[in-house]
Amino acid sequence: MAAPGQPQKATYDAIVIGAGIQGSFTAYHLAQRHRDTLLLEQFLLPHSRGSSHGQSRIIRSVYPEEYYSRMMPDSFRLWQQLEAEVGVRLYRQTGLVVLGPAGNEELEACRRSLGDSQVLDTTALARHFPGYRLQAGQVAVLDSTGGVLFADRALRAVQEVFRRHGGTVRDGEKVLRIEPGAMVTVTTTGGVYQAPRLIITAGAWTGPLVEPLGLRLPLQPLRIDVCYWREKEPKSTNTGSVSPCFLTVGLSQAPHGIYGLPALEYPGMVKLCHHHGSPTDPEKRDQAPSGADRPDISLLSSFISSYLPGLETQPAVMETCLYTNTPDEDFILDRHPKFSNIIIGAGFSGHGFKLAPVVGKLLCELSLGEEPSHNMAPFAITRFHDVLQSVL
Numbered sequence: 001m002a003a004p005g006q007p008q009k010a011t012y013d014a015i016v017i018g019a020g021i022q023g024s025f026t027a028y029h030l031a032q033r034h035r036d037t038l039l040l041e042q043f044l045l046p047h048s049r050g051s052s053h054g055q056s057r058i059i060r061s062v063y064p065e066e067y068y069s070r071m072m073p074d075s076f077r078l079w080q081q082l083e084a085e086v087g088v089r090l091y092r093q094t095g096l097v098v099l100g101p102a103g104n105e106e107l108e109a110c111r112r113s114l115g116d117s118q119v120l121d122t123t124a125l126a127r128h129f130p131g132y133r134l135q136a137g138q139v140a141v142l143d144s145t146g147g148v149l150f151a152d153r154a155l156r157a158v159q160e161v162f163r164r165h166g167g168t169v170r171d172g173e174k175v176l177r178i179e180p181g182a183m184v185t186v187t188t189t190g191g192v193y194q195a196p197r198l199i200i201t202a203g204a205w206t207g208p209l210v211e212p213l214g215l216r217l218p219l220q221p222l223r224i225d226v227c228y229w230r231e232k233e234p235k236s237t238n239t240g241s242v243s244p245c246f247l248t249v250g251l252s253q254a255p256h257g258i259y260g261l262p263a264l265e266y267p268g269m270v271k272l273c274h275h276h277g278s279p280t281d282p283e284k285r286d287q288a289p290s291g292a293d294r295p296d297i298s299l300l301s302s303f304i305s306s307y308l309p310g311l312e313t314q315p316a317v318m319e320t321c322l323y324t325n326t327p328d329e330d331f332i333l334d335r336h337p338k339f340s341n342i343i344i345g346a347g348f349s350g351h352g353f354k355l356a357p358v359v360g361k362l363l364c365e366l367s368l369g370e371e372p373s374h375n376m377a378p379f380a381i382t383r384f385h386d387v388l389q390s391v392l
């Protein structure tokens with residue numbers, strides 16, 4: 001028994017740090033495999049301080065990189081499984097178009113990931129997406145499987161199933177210290193816990209959390225403006241609730257890309273964002289530049305003027321969210337190079353939500369010492385140089 005005033009020590013089969021979508025799916029897979037799992041979250045749930053909040057995210061089969069498109073059938077299947085488990089709809093199929101200059105390398109890779117028959121000419125695009133003005137020399141690739149995931153609902157659902165399988169969620173408990181060992185010891189603001197395996201999925205907080213473990217990961221949190229734009233005449237232009245999701249590639253005025261989702265969460269307002277943001281510290285994300293000097297908003301306004309004339313050119317609603325980017329924008333899914341029972345899932349670089357069911361499965365497999373079900377080479381920590389520090 002713990003001495004009076006000493007926190008209670010509790011032992012689990014697995015501990016997961018961070019109850020965003022990645023940690024929650026990891027915990028879900030562990031609990032489904034009958035591992036007694038503790039999911040720790042620094043904030044009271046639900047919260048909007050990380051990367052997994054909000055009502056919508058894009059899901060799509062199309063990806064320029066084959067190693068992601070190969071994971072998507074598995075991911076769609078696992079999303080469907082979760083929908084069946086909770087009896088709640090989490091995905092709406094709207095279709096998705098990728099727009100860019102004809103012959104653009106990334107666009108060609110997208111086309112190849114779907115098969116050749118999916119390219120739309122101007123007339124065909126106008127049928128699917130009448131609100132969009134395709135510019136000279138541009139084409140569109142249609143992914144009919146594309147659509148919207150209801151993000152907040154999905155996060156709630158996966159945590160609910162985790163609990164149903166006997167999992168423990170402790171929110172409002174910030175992890176302060178991790179001590180490696182055959183049994184990893186995790187000290188939080190509320191207790192001390194031990195397990196033979198630890199999975200760290202701490203989003204934008206991952207860098208500082210793993211530094212005391214001798215790892216300096218090249219992770220850059222970015223503050224993203226999430227903007228909703230009112231239709232000038234509700235439903236008249238079809239830019240709204242009936243249009244597909246879209247994303248751009250290879251546009252010189254927006255090299256990082258712009259993407260949009262139909263008006264689902266706020267009536268008559270299309271979600272349209274820049275796939276980039278300003279470097280931030282997650283603790284200081286609200287100390288952002290004021291309206292006047294927001295380059296993302298100016299970029300989006302000018303894009304709307306040329307491409308989506310049915311929308312007003314000032315955002316009606318603005319929210320914020322965090323990306324955590326790696327230099328190559330590929331995920332980190334790997335064991336700690338020195339402590340093999342500590343697993344890290346991070347750097348989702350603004351495209352991790354749709355793949356969370358597969359990410360969770362892979363992190364679960366790594367933590368159990370099983371052969372991962374997908375190719376892990378693109379996600380290795382060792383692709384970065386000098387990450388292992390000599391502090392331990």
Ligand SMILES: Cc1cc2nc3c(=O)[nH]c(=O)nc-3n(C[C@H](O)[C@H](O)[C@H](O)COP(=O)(O)OP(=O)(O)OC[C@H]3O[C@@H](n4cnc5c(N)ncnc54)[C@H](O)[C@@H]3O)c2cc1C
Binds near residue numbers: 040051173
């Ligand atoms: C604006 C925006 C649009 C996006 N659009 C898409 C999209 O269309 N499609 C798509 O697939 N993806 C999209 N993404 C990306 C996707 O949302 C993220 O990749 C995903 O949510 C990352 O989840 P996470 O669990 O890694 O991070 P988070 O959700 O941030 O979870 C990490 C959790 O760890 C907790 N934590 C951190 N430190 C500690 C600690 N010391 N102790 C305890 N808990 C801790 C945090 O509080 C947090 O809850 C988008 C992201 C943003 C911001």
Ligand SMILES: O=C(O)[C@@H]1CCCCN1
Binds near residue numbers: 060257258259350354
């Ligand atoms: O992951 C996605 O599908 C989107 C693409 C555009 C940027 C935000 N994330």
